[in-house]
Amino acid sequence: MVTLTVNGRQIKAPRGSTILEACRLNGIEIPTLCYDPDLRLAGSCRMCLVEAKGRPLFLASCVAPAEDGMVIETESPDIVEARRIVLELLAARHDFSCQTCEKNGDCKFQDYCYRYGVKDSRFTDGGRHVYPIDDPNPFIERDYNKCIMCTRCVRACEEITVARAINVKDRGHNAKIATAFDGHLADSPCVFCGQCIMVCPVGALTSKVSAGKGRAYEVDRVLTTCTYCGTGCTLELNVKDNQVVGVTSNRSEEYSPVNKGALCVKGRFGWDFINSPDRLTTPLIKENGEFREASWDEALDLVAARLQAIKESSGPDSMAVFTSARMTNEENYLAQKFARAVLGTNNVDHCARL
Amino acid sequence: MTNSIEELEKDAKCIFVIGSNTTENHPVIGMKIKKNVLYRGAKLIVADPRRIDLAEMADVYMAHLPGTDVALINGMMNVIINEGLVDKEFIDNCTEGYEAMAEVVAKYTPEYVEKITTVPAEDIRKAARIYAESEAAVICYAMGVTQHSTGTDNVKSICNLAMLTGNIGRPGTGVDPLRGQNNVQGSCDMGGLPVTYPGYQAVTNEAVRAKFEAAWGVPLPPNNGLTLTETINKAHEGQIKALVVIGENPMMSDPDLHHVEEALEKLDFLVVQDIFLTETARYADVVLPGVTFAEKDGTFTNTERRVQRVRKAIDPIDGAKPDWQIICELATRMGYPMHYNSPEEIFEEMKALTPSYAGMSYARLEGRGLQWPCPSADHPGTPFLHKDGKFTRGKGLFSAIEFKEPRELPDEEYPLILTTGRNLYHYHTGTMTRRSVALDKHVPEAELEINPHLAAKMGIRDGEKVRLSTRRGSVEIKAKITDILAENVVFTTFHFHEAAVNWLTNADSLDPVAKIPEYKVCAARIDKI
Numbered sequence A: 001m002v003t004l005t006v007n008g009r010q011i012k013a014p015r016g017s018t019i020l021e022a023c024r025l026n027g028i029e030i031p032t033l034c035y036d037p038d039l040r041l042a043g044s045c046r047m048c049l050v051e052a053k054g055r056p057l058f059l060a061s062c063v064a065p066a067e068d069g070m071v072i073e074t075e076s077p078d079i080v081e082a083r084r085i086v087l088e089l090l091a092a093r094h095d096f097s098c099q100t101c102e103k104n105g106d107c108k109f110q111d112y113c114y115r116y117g118v119k120d121s122r123f124t125d126g127g128r129h130v131y132p133i134d135d136p137n138p139f140i141e142r143d144y145n146k147c148i149m150c151t152r153c154v155r156a157c158e159e160i161t162v163a164r165a166i167n168v169k170d171r172g173h174n175a176k177i178a179t180a181f182d183g184h185l186a187d188s189p190c191v192f193c194g195q196c197i198m199v200c201p202v203g204a205l206t207s208k209v210s211a212g213k214g215r216a217y218e219v220d221r222v223l224t225t226c227t228y229c230g231t232g233c234t235l236e237l238n239v240k241d242n243q244v245v246g247v248t249s250n251r252s253e254e255y256s257p258v259n260k261g262a263l264c265v266k267g268r269f270g271w272d273f274i275n276s277p278d279r280l281t282t283p284l285i286k287e288n289g290e291f292r293e294a295s296w297d298e299a300l301d302l303v304a305a306r307l308q309a310i311k312e313s314s315g316p317d318s319m320a321v322f323t324s325a326r327m328t329n330e331e332n333y334l335a336q337k338f339a340r341a342v343l344g345t346n347n348v349d350h351c352a353r354l
Numbered sequence B: 001m002t003n004s005i006e007e008l009e010k011d012a013k014c015i016f017v018i019g020s021n022t023t024e025n026h027p028v029i030g031m032k033i034k035k036n037v038l039y040r041g042a043k044l045i046v047a048d049p050r051r052i053d054l055a056e057m058a059d060v061y062m063a064h065l066p067g068t069d070v071a072l073i074n075g076m077m078n079v080i081i082n083e084g085l086v087d088k089e090f091i092d093n094c095t096e097g098y099e100a101m102a103e104v105v106a107k108y109t110p111e112y113v114e115k116i117t118t119v120p121a122e123d124i125r126k127a128a129r130i131y132a133e134s135e136a137a138v139i140c141y142a143m144g145v146t147q148h149s150t151g152t153d154n155v156k157s158i159c160n161l162a163m164l165t166g167n168i169g170r171p172g173t174g175v176d177p178l179r180g181q182n183n184v185q186g187s188c189d190m191g192g193l194p195v196t197y198p199g200y201q202a203v204t205n206e207a208v209r210a211k212f213e214a215a216w217g218v219p220l221p222p223n224n225g226l227t228l229t230e231t232i233n234k235a236h237e238g239q240i241k242a243l244v245v246i247g248e249n250p251m252m253s254d255p256d257l258h259h260v261e262e263a264l265e266k267l268d269f270l271v272v273q274d275i276f277l278t279e280t281a282r283y284a285d286v287v288l289p290g291v292t293f294a295e296k297d298g299t300f301t302n303t304e305r306r307v308q309r310v311r312k313a314i315d316p317i318d319g320a321k322p323d324w325q326i327i328c329e330l331a332t333r334m335g336y337p338m339h340y341n342s343p344e345e346i347f348e349e350m351k352a353l354t355p356s357y358a359g360m361s362y363a364r365l366e367g368r369g370l371q372w373p374c375p376s377a378d379h380p381g382t383p384f385l386h387k388d389g390k391f392t393r394g395k396g397l398f399s400a401i402e403f404k405e406p407r408e409l410p411d412e413e414y415p416l417i418l419t420t421g422r423n424l425y426h427y428h429t430g431t432m433t434r435r436s437v438a439l440d441k442h443v444p445e446a447e448l449e450i451n452p453h454l455a456a457k458m459g460i461r462d463g464e465k466v467r468l469s470t471r472r473g474s475v476e477i478k479a480k481i482t483d484i485l486a487e488n489v490v491f492t493t494f495h496f497h498e499a500a501v502n503w504l505t506n507a508d509s510l511d512p513v514a515k516i517p518e519y520k521v522c523a524a525r526i527d528k529i
């Protein structure tokens, strides 16, 4: 363990921690933009600067090791001023369009500008690049006019998905996130997992499928398990007015043990079938080769009577139940119980093999 | 899976992927494998007739002909035995049947196997050495191994290979079938099988049956039931008269759809419970609207046996009912009252009858869920099975397995091998993904992968519609020219009703034990339109 003094308070942390980790462990919040606990450290945004007594330069706390006896200030006037400059530099390339931005209310950059009172930027001399928003893929909106170059998307793509579809192109003022030939994602190795959306701290990367359907503070997030493949990823269904309007990740290992928030394109963008106009909303009974709508009572009575009659005339083994690999365990249990105890047959199976 | 997903990322030192296009069909598992290979130095061996994404980063890639898995694995075992790379201690202490197996394997020299599989002998040697010499090697497989007339043999061969090298019962080792659909593991666990009650308890076992008879309060049938494919056949013969289909779509997913169609038409009564009017529901006498996973509570069990909660996010849409309620109402109307206030009550009843789930409860499933077996309320669950080489039956049994050719081989009239599968953007019969706007926009239609040489010979251009035919029928489908497969193999997916490839697949060619249809091999031809 190491002991350090932060904002006048003594804290302890395991040896080998960074200053940021030591502070977070002890409930002291330091703003960060490029830091992500699951990704390789970048140490590039300088948002997490702190002052250490006896050191001539401010330290980036996300990369600086916590050393025994350090005396740290995280919100001194000098630090606050330094953070303002960092924010203003970023603001120079950021298109503030919070009123229409999907990230409004859930945006780290907006939060920090609010916290440090940054309205606009002193550093706009070079002019702001205007990037076209024109990637036609149906999943991910890429608006680099809002990008603050934290490179979290690049690292997530490389380290979580291992697709390596995007990287930093050019340096300094001209730096930009791009695919190999600065083209469309569909022409790159991108697999549309949306891990880049998951880590982007601002509104530069957002879901086209959820666009306009509700902001973070308007939705309830319900933790559940993906309905597609057998990996069993945990995801959050975003619900607004009793409608599913999106999917987000829960990145905690405690709640998302299989995937730690990582998803694939189906899990992240394949949820809107829930609201499809094709959903069946009434029982149907076929008469003279055509379906007609029926009440639940009529339909269930008919099914029960027909099954009963066939059971009596041809025996239980003339009937079978196909249960489903997409239904819950509870429903599968009931389906096989229905076959065995109610119909009286072991003819029950599902498409495990198909 | 005998082991956990996490081990593929952290513990495995060698990963052998056979018959699984992991990055497309289990994408998040695929990501973990890539991470381990690229950043932690794990070795990767890939065997697949198509040069899939994972093959690009593999230490050895073997493009064996579809249906030659047993030969390939026997070849690897031949090398391992001849080069003295076996785990003798494991074989002596934990297994039986080694001699008989070794005798069969003796003739499968790499050179002999090369002739069957088209994989260069040197690659077979290299793969065998990498797998056998690794401290912790795991085998991942999926439908590419099981959907063959020799599917059971293929799986047994894979188990042979793991036992021969003692790669079982430790972190990062094991035999990991990657289950295709979200709850296919759970459906099997819950007794959605014609031969077992929940927890794989045999319906033919009298003591077990007595237990369920006492719990359910009725006499239960003592004979094994019919599998899905057999049921369709019996319906065709007129012996099955009524069918209840809950959330399945055999009119897309089953082999030889003409045969399925005729079978469904012959039924006296078909009831389909689903969220959409599926291809199958169109044949129904009564259709009952169920709900999606967002509209109900429950649990799913993933491929690593982890039981996790499904939570109701929204109320059922107007007019639809959760499937468990529909079943209860039907049972009650048929004179067998079923009343549960919630899925949790059903879970409680189930776990009392299912030893491997006995220690679970909704409260305990909060957070990380639990991996079965979890026999008691204080049991932490089981991340990997067969710990220290202990198998359910005592000792692991080697099987002596000869290579058998696929049932339907190419000939003059149908000179190509058609193999089917899935892609990243769609799921199974497409009922959900085709109605997910972005997914369907991105990949709106089926494509037939054709090797460039074949395309050149036939004058087929990329994107052109061709006719794909087998002995059972034909569909028109867009050609995609790609060199990831051999000249005599073509591939497509079964997600698209517009070009439903299961009109073409073979229903007569089943694995004799598992009754899995041979989707991965049938004889086909293509013609220009």
Ligand code: SF4
Binding pocket: A140, A153, A156, A157, A158, A161, A163, A164, A165, A166, A185, A189, A190, A191, A192, A193, A194, A195, A196, A197
């Ligand atoms: S969607 Fe996934 S693969 Fe594509 S750029 Fe984002 S992180 Fe990379």
Ligand code: SF4
Binding pocket: A146, A147, A148, A149, A150, A151, A152, A153, A154, A177, A196, A199, A200, A201, A202, A204, A205
């Ligand atoms: S797009 Fe988002 S995540 Fe990527 S560098 Fe820009 S701000 Fe960071």
Ligand code: SF4
Binding pocket: A226, A227, A228, A229, A230, A231, A232, A233, A259, A262, A263, A264, A265, A266, A267, A268, B026, B027, B028, B029
């Ligand atoms: S998010 Fe993708 S990988 Fe995860 S369970 Fe769903 S379909 Fe499978």
Ligand code: FES
Binding pocket: A031, A032, A033, A034, A035, A042, A043, A044, A045, A046, A047, A048, A049, A060, A061, A062, A063
């Ligand atoms: S958060 Fe530390 S430098 Fe960006």
